[in-house]
Amino acid sequence: MRMRPTLSWTPTADPLPGTSDLRQVTDALTEGGVLVLSGAGLSTESGIPDYRGAGGSLSRHTPMTYQDFTAGAQARRRYWARSHLGWRTFGRARPNAGHRAVAAFERHGLLSGVVTQNVDGLHQAAGSRDVVELHGNLARVVCLSCGAAGSRHELAVRLEQANAGFDPVAAGMNPDGDADLTDEQVRDFVVVPCAVCGGILKPDVVFFGETVPPPRVEHCRTLVDRATSLLVLGSSLTVMSGLRFVRQAARAGKPVLIVNRDPTRGDQHALTRVALPLGAALVAVADRLDVPLDGQPQPL
Known part of the structure; x- marks a missing residue:
């Protein structure tokens, strides 16, 4: 029988270097109860550009x-x-391997939910069901x-x-x-x-300069409270709408794991930041967990 890992984490003010080691992400998912927080970087492989990455649109x-x-x-x-x-x-736009991996993790009972900053509906199109659209849907x-x-x-x-x-x-x-x-x-x-x-x-x-509806924020805070750990996928965490949940998890002593190519505003609160392409990284984790990406994408 495979032993269920226990993740430990101590906050640090030092910069968090990116790594290619997926073991801690794999261990968190093995333990279960993971809340996913996704950002624009998860959808770039579906042809939707991000705001702040290399060549991001805010430039x-x-x-x-x-x-x-x-x-x-x-x-x-x-x-x-x-x-x-x-x-x-x-x-x-259609779901990419990263979206399908998240949906597969949910189907196999490894997640407690998904909170997305994206407005593209691609999590649901990939088969995810328990999704909170923090910023709405286009x-x-x-x-x-x-x-x-x-x-x-x-x-x-x-x-x-x-x-x-x-x-x-x-x-x-x-x-x-x-x-x-x-x-x-x-x-x-x-x-x-x-x-x-x-x-x-x-x-x-939710436009820039507009606030996320308070009931939606409180629902997400409850999800963080119930989660075992927080897995951030493709978000720079530059805006407070996502960073507040990272800080909440960190204050509660819950491990925060980030998969993002570039440094993020939440790195100081994280156990690890995996600096790999999201699709390839999540498919590799799914393979290690023997979780097949066999769900069929749903129509938007």
Whole structure:
């Protein structure tokens, strides 16, 4: 019988060097009760760029803020034109090996849950069921006036009808599904209103400058309390929305394990940071645990 490992951890202020050693991640999953916290780096192998990695979009792109979006029609025209074009690519993204590995770990009872900072729905498409979407999901839209919720696919059809022939060439794509377009390219784009009340439609995601709904945060805090350890996948932990859960786990003396190519803001709280490509690393861990990646991806 394989002995169940007991992970020990002592916080340190020293920089945490990256490693290629997957043993501690494997041991944590063997013990079970692991809460996954995933970020944009997990989806890069699905063709969705990240914000802060090498060549990350923040080096050339300032995301739309909630304040800008709600302040004026021109900002919303710019957002929806860019987002509509980006959705054609974003909406076709499919889960990669990393997403499938996380789903396989869940199926085999090794996880206590998944919290994702991503808005792409790829965890669910890979077969994960217990997923908290910290920042929402781009596949949904909501009316700021009446609160009616709708499908992004249905909105895309309405925007296509209102903007026949709209097919500009984008300079790049961003993790929030926003294509890089000039003001000239979006000048004549027509934004459609809520089909129920004629109000302003917004993607059901947390914009920069907007707060995560407090009940969602508290639910995630409860998940951290219940977890044995926290496994961070592909997040720089630069923003507090994810870092707060790392700090919470560390304060409780629970091991924090990070798989991310670059250093993160949470390294000082971690037992280890594995600096390997996520897909290959998670597949290697699954192989060591004899966990097959045999789930079929689900339609988005």
